[in-house]
Amino acid sequence: MTQISNEVFCEDFLLDFDIQTKLLPNPYYDLPFLIIEDFFTQKECELINEIIKDDDDFEKAQVLIQEAVVTSKTNEKIRKTNIYKLDNILLNLYNERFNSYQKQIEDYFKLAISSSTNVQVLEYKKDSFYMMHSDDSSMLFKDEKLVGFVPVTNERKVSTVLFTTSCEDEIDKNSFQGGELLFNFLYDINGNQIKVKPKAGNMVVFLSNPYFTHEVLKVKQGRRISLVQWHNAIVN
Numbered sequence: 001m002t003q004i005s006n007e008v009f010c011e012d013f014l015l016d017f018d019i020q021t022k023l024l025p026n027p028y029y030d031l032p033f034l035i036i037e038d039f040f041t042q043k044e045c046e047l048i049n050e051i052i053k054d055d056d057d058f059e060k061a062q063v064l065i066q067e068a069v070v071t072s073k074t075n076e077k078i079r080k081t082n083i084y085k086l087d088n089i090l091l092n093l094y095n096e097r098f099n100s101y102q103k104q105i106e107d108y109f110k111l112a113i114s115s116s117t118n119v120q121v122l123e124y125k126k127d128s129f130y131m132m133h134s135d136d137s138s139m140l141f142k143d144e145k146l147v148g149f150v151p152v153t154n155e156r157k158v159s160t161v162l163f164t165t166s167c168e169d170e171i172d173k174n175s176f177q178g179g180e181l182l183f184n185f186l187y188d189i190n191g192n193q194i195k196v197k198p199k200a201g202n203m204v205v206f207l208s209n210p211y212f213t214h215e216v217l218k219v220k221q222g223r224r225i226s227l228v229q230w231h232n233a234i235v236n
C-alpha cells in the first residue's frame with residue numbers, strides 16, 4: 001500500500017501501471033477527494049426527488065464502452081440506472097451553486113476548470129448498482145486480471161457527484177439502504193476500502209483518473225438519486 005494522503009492509501013499496482021492521466025491532490029490533505037456539505041439544502045433535495053418521481057422521460061443509462069472506436073450503448077449488466085435531465089429552474093440553481101464552489105474545488109485540486117458536461121440525474125431503485133469503473137479510462141483485463149488503463153476521454157479531469165437522497169438504516173421517500181460509493185483501490189489506515197455513505201445535499205468531488213476507480217454498491221431498498229457531472233480542466 002502507498003500513502004496518498006494523511007488518511008488514505010492506494011494499491012501498489014497502480015504505481016506500476018503507466019497511468020497517463022495520473023494526478024493526485026496534495027498528499028498532506030486528510031482525504032484525496034473533497035466533500036462539500038450542504039451544496040443543496042434538504043428542501044432543494046426533496047424538490048428534486050419529487051420532480052424526478054413524476055418524470056417518465058428517462059433514457060436508459062448509456063455506458064461508454066471502448067470497442068474499435070468509442071461507442072455508447074446501453075448495458076444493463078454494467079449499470080442499472082435511469083437517467084433524467086434537470087429542468088431549467090433546477091439547472092440554473094445547480095449552476096449558480098456550482099459556480100460559488102468552483103474556486104474551492106480548483107484550489108483543492110490545483111487546476112482550473114475549463115468546461116463542464118451536462119448534469120445527469122441518476123436514479124437507482126432496488127437492486128440497481130453501477131459496476132467498478134474509472135471515469136476517464138477503460139480498464140484492461142488479461143485472464144481476468146487488471147493489467148492497465150487506457151484513457152477514453154481527455155475531457156474528464158474532475159468528477160462531481162451530488163446526492164439528493166441519503167443512505168439510512170430506516171428508509172422513507174428521501175432515503176435508501178445500501179448504495180454506498182466505493183473507491184475500489186483506496187483504503188483507510190485500518191485497511192478498509194474507502195466507502196462514501198451518501199447524504200442528501202452533499203457533493204463528492206474527485207479526480208476522474210484510475211486512482212479514483214469506483215462503483216456504486218447495490219441499492220437494497222428505497223431510491224438513490226445522484227446528480228453527476230464531469231469537468232475538463234487545465235492542469236499544470
Ligand SMILES: O=C(O)CCC(=O)C(=O)O
Nearest residue numbers: 122135161181216226228
Ligand atoms: O451515482 C454515483 O454515485 C456515481 C455515478 C458514476 O460513477 C458515474 O456516473 O460515472
Ligand SMILES: [Fe+2]
Nearest residue numbers: 133134135214
Ligand atoms: Fe463514475
